[in-house]
Amino acid sequence: MRNLLVSGIDDGYFPIKYKKKKGKAPLVISTYSENELVDVDIDWITVDGDDATAVYTTLRKGDIKIFDNIIVGGFNYIIPDKNYIIFLGRTPNISDIKNALVKYFDDSRKKIILEYLSNLIRISTRKGVVYINTDINLSLAKRIIEQYQVFSKYPEPIKTSHIIGKALGQLHVI
Numbered sequence: 001m002r003n004l005l006v007s008g009i010d011d012g013y014f015p016i017k018y019k020k021k022k023g024k025a026p027l028v029i030s031t032y033s034e035n036e037l038v039d040v041d042i043d044w045i046t047v048d049g050d051d052a053t054a055v056y057t058t059l060r061k062g063d064i065k066i067f068d069n070i071i072v073g074g075f076n077y078i079i080p081d082k083n084y085i086i087f088l089g090r091t092p093n094i095s096d097i098k099n100a101l102v103k104y105f106d107d108s109r110k111k112i113i114l115e116y117l118s119n120l121i122r123i124s125t126r127k128g129v130v131y132i133n134t135d136i137n138l139s140l141a142k143r144i145i146e147q148y149q150v151f152s153k154y155p156e157p158i159k160t161s162h163i164i165g166k167a168l169g170q171l172h173v174i
Contacts, residue, residue: 005038005062006144007031008157011045011072012165018047018074025073026168027055030160031062035150037160042168048074050109057081064136064144068158070116075101077109080116085141086133089153092117127153 012026024044031039041060045052056078066085069092070078080086094117101110120131123142127149134141148155154162 003033004064004144005031005033006064006066006148006155006157007062008066008068008155008159008161009056009061009072009078010068010158010161010165011076012162012167013169014047014073021046021049023047025076026165026172027052027059027072028161028165028168029056029059029061029065030157030164031060032148032157032160033062035148035156040160040164042164045073045076047076048104049076050107052076053079066145066148066155066158068154068162071097071113075105075109075113077113079112080135083136084134085136085145086116086120087145087155087158088120088131089128091120091122091131094118125149125153129153 008030010028014023014025025047027043027045029041039060043055043059045055052072064083066087070086116133120133122131125146130153145155148157150156
């Protein structure tokens with residue numbers, strides 16, 4: 001396997017008062033080569049908005065993208081491009097997600113989010129059971145996930161994006 005650039009995508013902290021498009025949350029992409037961080041790119045998305053996919057497309061990313069869910073910034077969402085792995089450390093409560101989407105959002109996000117999250121595949125990794133949706137070969141997806149599971153079942157690229165996003169969101173309230 002050639003040296004692939006692997007990116008982790010996650011959002012960051014935002015205060016609850018930002019719900020209903022009243023504020024912004026960070027969207028962070030951390031890119032690794034092997035197990036070395038080589039790039040970080042950041043922008044801001046509207047909490048509960050529908051701009052996350054557009055913002056995501058403008059950010060630098062690697063060959064393989066690992067999403068810590070496709071729901072970001074409240075109920076904003078990213079439609080993944082090719083070579084993606086949607087990663088969840090535990091199975092989501094699809095019923096609760098569906099109820100929230102039906103109650104608060106009358107747009108296409110319901111279908112998009114539920115389609116991706118309803119088609120998760122349970123896989124066992126050396127660090128535990130995880131749930132993924134991917135457009136790449138499952139054995140390659142598992143190898144990539146396991147390569148980056150250094151300290152926990154969460155791959156380092158998404159952990160890095162999570163840490164940066166949380167810090168940015170707490171420091172820069174917009």
